[in-house]
Amino acid sequence: MTKPPRAAIFFYDEDSQEFKVCNVQRSQVQALIDRAMAMPVLLEEQNTPNAAITDEDARRLGGMLMLMQGTTNPDLRERFKFTTERPMNWESANRGEQG
Template identity: 75%
Template sequence: MTKPPRAAIVFYDEDTQEFKVCNVQRSKVQPLIERATVMPVPLDDHDATITDEDARRLGGMVMLMQGHTNPELRDRFRITTERPMNWESPQRPE
Protein backbone atom coordinates (compact mmCIF):
# COMPACT_ATOMS: atom_id res chain seq x y z
CA MET A 1 0.00 0.00 0.00
CA THR A 2 1.42 3.36 -1.06
CA LYS A 3 1.45 6.08 1.55
CA PRO A 4 -0.14 9.39 0.51
CA PRO A 5 2.23 12.27 -0.29
CA ARG A 6 3.27 14.27 2.77
CA ALA A 7 4.32 17.86 3.43
CA ALA A 8 6.64 19.08 6.16
CA ILE A 9 5.58 22.30 7.85
CA VAL A 10 8.18 24.30 9.77
CA PHE A 11 7.24 27.11 12.11
CA TYR A 12 8.66 29.10 15.00
CA ASP A 13 6.72 28.87 18.26
CA GLU A 14 7.11 32.22 19.99
CA ASP A 15 5.87 30.87 23.33
CA THR A 16 8.42 28.07 23.61
CA GLN A 17 11.04 29.80 21.41
CA GLU A 18 11.50 26.61 19.41
CA PHE A 19 11.40 25.71 15.74
CA LYS A 20 8.80 23.00 15.24
CA VAL A 21 8.33 20.62 12.33
CA CYS A 22 5.27 18.58 11.57
CA ASN A 23 4.50 16.11 8.81
CA VAL A 24 0.97 16.17 7.35
CA GLN A 25 -0.85 14.63 4.42
CA ARG A 26 -0.28 16.97 1.50
CA SER A 27 -3.94 16.74 0.50
CA LYS A 28 -4.84 18.43 3.80
CA VAL A 29 -2.73 21.51 2.98
CA GLN A 30 -2.83 21.47 -0.84
CA PRO A 31 -5.17 24.51 -1.06
CA LEU A 32 -2.66 26.48 1.03
CA ILE A 33 0.27 25.28 -1.10
CA GLU A 34 -1.52 26.43 -4.25
CA ARG A 35 -1.83 29.97 -2.83
CA ALA A 36 1.68 30.10 -1.37
CA THR A 37 4.89 31.44 -2.80
CA VAL A 38 6.86 28.27 -3.48
CA MET A 39 10.66 28.42 -3.55
CA PRO A 40 12.13 25.49 -5.46
CA VAL A 41 15.36 24.20 -3.97
CA PRO A 42 17.05 22.24 -6.76
CA LEU A 43 19.59 19.61 -5.90
CA ASP A 44 23.01 20.00 -7.48
CA ASP A 45 22.64 16.79 -9.47
CA HIS A 46 19.39 14.83 -9.82
CA ASP A 47 21.22 11.50 -9.71
CA ALA A 48 23.65 12.35 -6.95
CA THR A 49 23.24 11.59 -3.29
CA ILE A 50 21.73 14.25 -1.05
CA THR A 51 24.64 15.53 0.99
CA ASP A 52 25.24 17.32 4.28
CA GLU A 53 25.69 20.51 2.27
CA ASP A 54 22.23 20.10 0.68
CA ALA A 55 20.74 19.59 4.15
CA ARG A 56 22.56 22.62 5.57
CA ARG A 57 21.46 24.80 2.65
CA LEU A 58 17.80 23.78 2.99
CA GLY A 59 17.84 24.12 6.78
CA GLY A 60 19.45 27.54 6.56
CA MET A 61 16.89 28.73 4.03
CA VAL A 62 14.03 27.55 6.23
CA MET A 63 15.47 29.29 9.30
CA LEU A 64 16.07 32.53 7.38
CA MET A 65 12.48 32.42 6.12
CA GLN A 66 11.33 32.25 9.75
CA GLY A 67 13.61 35.18 10.54
CA HIS A 68 11.77 37.22 7.92
CA THR A 69 8.50 36.94 9.87
CA ASN A 70 10.03 36.71 13.36
CA PRO A 71 12.46 39.64 13.65
CA GLU A 72 13.46 38.63 17.19
CA LEU A 73 15.37 35.69 15.67
CA ARG A 74 17.60 37.74 13.39
CA ASP A 75 20.23 38.72 15.96
CA ARG A 76 20.55 35.06 16.98
CA PHE A 77 21.53 33.84 13.51
CA ARG A 78 25.17 33.02 12.90
CA ILE A 79 24.62 31.82 9.35
CA THR A 80 26.97 32.63 6.48
CA THR A 81 25.09 33.79 3.38
CA GLU A 82 26.35 34.68 -0.07
CA ARG A 83 25.20 38.29 0.41
CA PRO A 84 24.17 40.22 3.52
CA MET A 85 20.53 39.64 4.44
CA ASN A 86 18.08 42.33 3.39
CA TRP A 87 15.10 41.92 5.72
CA GLU A 88 12.98 44.51 3.93
CA SER A 89 10.01 43.22 1.95
CA PRO A 90 10.55 43.52 -1.80
CA GLN A 91 8.69 46.32 -3.55
CA ARG A 92 5.88 44.93 -5.65
CA PRO A 93 5.50 46.42 -9.12
CA GLU A 94 2.44 48.60 -9.51
Protein backbone atom coordinates in the same frame (compact mmCIF):
# COMPACT_ATOMS: atom_id res chain seq x y z
CA MET B 1 -0.12 -0.16 -0.08
CA THR B 2 1.32 3.23 -0.99
CA LYS B 3 1.31 5.87 1.72
CA PRO B 4 -0.33 9.19 0.79
CA PRO B 5 2.02 12.09 -0.09
CA ARG B 6 3.16 14.13 2.90
CA ALA B 7 4.12 17.76 3.50
CA ALA B 8 6.48 18.99 6.17
CA ILE B 9 5.49 22.22 7.88
CA PHE B 10 8.36 24.14 9.47
CA PHE B 11 7.65 27.08 11.76
CA TYR B 12 9.01 29.16 14.62
CA ASP B 13 6.98 29.12 17.83
CA GLU B 14 7.39 32.56 19.39
CA ASP B 15 6.05 31.43 22.78
CA SER B 16 8.55 28.60 23.27
CA GLN B 17 11.21 30.26 21.07
CA GLU B 18 11.72 26.95 19.26
CA PHE B 19 11.68 25.82 15.66
CA LYS B 20 9.09 23.10 15.12
CA VAL B 21 8.28 20.78 12.26
CA CYS B 22 5.30 18.55 11.64
CA ASN B 23 4.52 16.07 8.90
CA VAL B 24 0.94 16.03 7.56
CA GLN B 25 -0.91 14.44 4.69
CA ARG B 26 -0.48 16.76 1.73
CA SER B 27 -4.19 16.53 0.98
CA GLN B 28 -4.83 18.32 4.29
CA VAL B 29 -2.85 21.38 3.16
CA GLN B 30 -3.09 21.14 -0.65
CA ALA B 31 -5.37 24.19 -0.93
CA LEU B 32 -2.75 26.27 0.91
CA ILE B 33 0.04 24.88 -1.26
CA ASP B 34 -1.94 25.73 -4.40
CA ARG B 35 -2.24 29.38 -3.28
CA ALA B 36 1.37 29.71 -2.10
CA MET B 37 4.41 30.71 -4.08
CA ALA B 38 6.43 27.48 -4.12
CA MET B 39 10.16 27.96 -4.56
CA PRO B 40 12.21 25.13 -6.04
CA VAL B 41 15.17 24.09 -3.90
CA LEU B 42 18.12 23.56 -6.18
CA LEU B 43 20.55 20.84 -5.17
CA GLU B 44 24.30 20.93 -5.84
CA GLU B 45 24.06 18.23 -8.51
CA GLN B 46 20.67 19.33 -9.87
CA ASN B 47 21.55 18.44 -13.47
CA THR B 48 22.51 14.86 -12.61
CA PRO B 49 19.65 12.31 -12.60
CA ASN B 50 19.22 10.60 -9.23
CA ALA B 51 22.03 12.71 -7.76
CA ALA B 52 22.94 12.24 -4.13
CA ILE B 53 21.51 14.75 -1.67
CA THR B 54 24.58 15.93 0.22
CA ASP B 55 25.39 17.37 3.63
CA GLU B 56 25.77 20.75 1.94
CA ASP B 57 22.28 20.46 0.42
CA ALA B 58 20.87 19.72 3.88
CA ARG B 59 22.72 22.66 5.44
CA ARG B 60 21.55 25.04 2.72
CA LEU B 61 17.92 23.93 3.06
CA GLY B 62 17.99 24.23 6.85
CA GLY B 63 19.53 27.69 6.64
CA MET B 64 16.99 28.78 4.04
CA LEU B 65 14.10 27.64 6.24
CA MET B 66 15.49 29.49 9.25
CA LEU B 67 16.07 32.67 7.23
CA MET B 68 12.48 32.51 5.94
CA GLN B 69 11.24 32.49 9.53
CA GLY B 70 13.54 35.43 10.28
CA THR B 71 11.71 37.58 7.74
CA THR B 72 8.70 37.76 10.05
CA ASN B 73 10.45 37.34 13.43
CA PRO B 74 12.92 40.22 14.00
CA ASP B 75 13.87 38.88 17.46
CA LEU B 76 14.90 35.60 15.86
CA ARG B 77 17.23 37.36 13.40
CA GLU B 78 19.42 38.55 16.26
CA ARG B 79 20.08 34.92 17.19
CA PHE B 80 21.38 33.95 13.73
CA LYS B 81 25.14 33.41 14.00
CA PHE B 82 25.71 31.67 10.68
CA THR B 83 27.18 32.96 7.45
CA THR B 84 25.16 33.51 4.29
CA GLU B 85 26.49 33.79 0.75
CA ARG B 86 25.41 37.44 0.66
CA PRO B 87 24.49 39.76 3.53
CA MET B 88 20.80 39.65 4.42
CA ASN B 89 18.72 42.74 3.57
CA TRP B 90 16.12 42.65 6.33
CA GLU B 91 14.76 46.05 5.28
CA SER B 92 13.04 44.45 2.28
CA ALA B 93 11.53 41.87 4.65
CA ASN B 94 10.27 44.66 6.91
CA ARG B 95 8.61 46.45 3.97
CA GLY B 96 6.66 43.25 3.23
CA GLU B 97 5.28 43.27 6.78
CA GLN B 98 3.75 46.72 6.32
CA GLY B 99 1.54 45.67 3.39
